[in-house]
Amino acid sequence: MTNKLDQASVEILRYTYDADGRLTNRWSKAKNNTAYAYDTVGNLTTVNYPVSTDTTLSYDALNRVTNMVDAAGTTKLTYTAAGDLATEDGPWTSDTVTYTYHSRVPHLRTAVSLQQATGSWTNGLSYDAAKRLSSLTSQAGTFSYSYKGAGNLWTNLALPNTAAITNAYDTTARLTGTYLKNSGGTILNKHLYAYNTAHQRTTHTRTDGSYVTFGYDNISQLKTAVGSGGQSTENLGYLYDTAWNLNKRTNNGAVSTFTVNVKNELTSEPGYTDTYDNNGNLTSRTDGGYNVAYSYAYDDENQLTSVRYQSSLVSSSYWWRMDYVYDGRQRVRMRTDYTWLDGYGWYQGGQTRCLYDGMVVIQERGPTNPTISYARGLDLSGTLQGAGGIGGLLSRSRHATTSPYAINGTSYYHADGNGNVTYLAGSTGSADAAYKFDPFGRTLASTGTYASANVYRFSSKEIHVKSGMYYYGYRFYDPNVQRWLNRDPIGETGFETLRRPIRARPLRMLRAGEPNRYRFARNNSVSVTDANGLYGWMFTDAFGNRLPQPCPPKPCTPDPNYNYDQSWTMGLYEGGVTAIEWAERASDVLNGMPTPAGVPPDKWRHCTMTCLIFRDWGPIPALGAAAVTEIPFIGGGRSEWGDFLANLTGVAEFLNPFDRNCLRKCACAARNIK
Known part of the structure; x- marks a missing residue:
């Protein structure tokens, strides 16, 4: 790609490459030229x-990033002999994150x-024989998981407060x-759900x-949300245009209208007129x-660095500003509050520094001493961060304000079925x-001593309380207008170039037939989550060609006589194994597995193969096995696009939050693959 309209x-992006096809310059209409250099x-x-501020990266002999200098400062990384990240020493003093791995199970x-x-904050992880997380122990206490049969659906999570x-x-x-x-046994908080045959949630019942x-x-966008008893705050209707923009929202009969331009940029909303720069921000x-x-x-x-509020209708003492600083991994590292003082201008208030495990925050500091620490467990994906941490928050621990900054109180999270935090339990x-x-994250009620102080709420994401916006990792979301502040950067060459050194992927992922890069969660956040602000990916081959896509899903009831809870395992992961070898080993397992009735056996085995590889070995082996075109070892013996698509479907189905059983969900998915 050389340019984009x-x-x-109107031309908004222009790319220049060297003789090896590497990006050397990105021009954008709003930001001008960014240059890229390589070793x-x-x-x-x-x-x-x-x-x-420029970003610079250094590498070791194995081409792994060891040093990153960016707007936040300098970060140093080291690795284990097996190639896993061992330490990440961030831009501040006493902020090194250290990772430990299983002695007999590589990469675990x-x-x-x-x-x-003073001291440290630790999360110790233990596993059962099936390599499922069984317990997590931190200064907040021990959290213990129990599962349904041999599958990955957890049924009980014991909390430290009993x-x-x-x-x-x-x-x-x-x-x-x-x-x-x-x-x-008294119920403190609960959420109950009913579904239709299309697996859409039709009813949500709360504790009261x-x-x-x-x-x-007819395209699964949320159309109505009607509360019991005629509650005025929960009698909502939604109308969308053909490009999936919210056009009208009704609330107990009152109509709010939203207008967009040909670029899908919001130009007017109730009470406001909106403007954008030439990059769609x-x-x-x-x-x-x-x-x-x-x-x-x-x-x-195109990362949000500042948001401010000023009004002639209120005293200037109510004006505010929030600034953000990012590191080279595009994570918010610092947020700084300001208020307006007449005669002086913007006056700095508090500053929060964020320390990460991967892409999720595990501690906040203000700015040198720890203020809040978080324990995180399995999120909606059934892994530690596969769903961007949504539904995975376990606890929020408050530190004392004086040395040694010991824990002086902990609250424990409970989220609904879509990972929205609805209750924090005290000791x-x-x-x-x-x-x-409401379905799209507008706060209808907020109570409790720490309701304002806790910033992780809708989608288990961080809210900026004054603006009401949520930070998802790569973009900010505004629930009041049900859309992102700027366009999805996924597939943009400069964005992908910067992500690649630390977050490499075997296959490029581009936007999948998405005409609207501002749309949030497919306009259906009752059943759909957005992990990190890059929602809506598709797979392409090495040449950028779009791979075949499955037909629209049909209601599916798998063979009721099939034992979907039988235990199948890919065995222990071994480093240095090729994608072909991964597929061969998987085929040895699957060739002895019976097929559910009424399901295409070849497509089902392909889907199940990559789903189980993802479960047992992780995303890289799964994508690697899927990427070796069609795997000829599993029935058929010849290359077929349908089988390749079935491989990729298995990867996608592993992340399906509504089912954790590879055998069962691939039985449904295989029926829709042509």
Whole structure:
């Protein structure tokens, strides 16, 4: 790709490459030229921005990043002999994150330890014989998982405060209920769900017995959300245009109208007029008379760096500003609050520094001493971070304000079936915080001592309380307008070039037939989650050609007489194994596996193969096995696009939050592969 036009046929991006096909310059209409430099073996070494702080990368002899210098400072990385990340020493003192791995199971993490000025914050991980997470121990206590049979659906999570979270599922492994109970069995918080034959949630019932019923249009966008008892805050209707933009929203009969331009940029919303820069970033939101103004600024990677509020209708003491600083992995590392002082201008208030495990925050500091530490377990994917941490928060521990900054209180999270935090339990189980949201994340109720202080709420993501926006990892989401602030960067060559050194992928992933890069969660956040702000991927081959896509899913009830809970394992992962060898080993397992009735056996085995490889060996082996075109070892003996698609479907199905059983969900998926 050499250039890109927007929907108005205006050139917005232009790329220049060297003789080896590497990106050397990116020009954008809003940000001008960014230059890229490489070492002699092709590793990206420098990103030279026109305005933002440059990013520089250094590598070891195995082409792994060892040093990263960026706007946040300098980060150093080391690796184990097996190639796993061993330490990440961040830009500040006493902030090294250390990873420990299983001695006999390669790449299986057993501990994460975060250095502090005094002591450390640790998360120790233990596993059962099937390599399922059985317990996590931190300074917040020990959390223990129990599972349904031999599968990966967890049914009980014992909390350190003697409370427990229990999950219930139907015969197709869909979550029907999640309960937080105290040691006496009293229900403190619960969420119950009913489904239609298309696996869409039709009813959500809460602890107090109130419920919401959901309706959908013919492309599965949420159409109605009607609360019991005629609640005015939960009698909602949604209407979308043909490009999937929210056009109208009704609330108990009151109509709110939203207008977009040909670029799908929001131009007007109730009470405000919106403007964007030439890169599609929201830059201002005003009331027309400029009595109220929200302003947004971005760096040269189109990352939000500042949002501020000013209004002539209120005292200037109520004006505020929030600034963000990112590292080279595009993670927010610092957020700084400002207030306005007449005669002085913007006055800095608090500053929060974020320390990460991968892409999720495990500690906040302010700025040198720890203030809040988080324990994180299995998220909606059934892995530690496969769903971007959504539904995986376990606890929020508060540190003392004086040395040695010991823990002086912990709250325990409970989320609904879509990973929205609705309850924080204190040491006795009482509500430290409780929340209620509408389907797209607008807060309907917030109570409890720590309701304001806790920032992880809708989708288990971090909220900026004053603006109401949520930070998802690569973009900010505004629930008031049900859309992202800027366009999805996935597939943009400069964005992918920067991500590649640390987050390499065997296959490129591009936007899948998505005409609207501002749309959130397919306009159906009742059943769909967005892990990190890059939602809606598709697979392409090495030449960028789009691979065949499955037909629209059909209602599916797998063979009820088939034993989907039988235990199948790929065995232990071994480093240095080729993709062909992964597939051969998987085929040896699957050739002895019976096929559910009414399911195409070849497609089912291909799908199940990569799903099980993902479960037992991780994403890289799964994608590697899928990438070796069609695997001829599993029935058929010749290359077929349908079999290749079945391989990729297995990878996608592993991340399906509504079922954790590879055998069962591939039985459904295989029916839709042509």
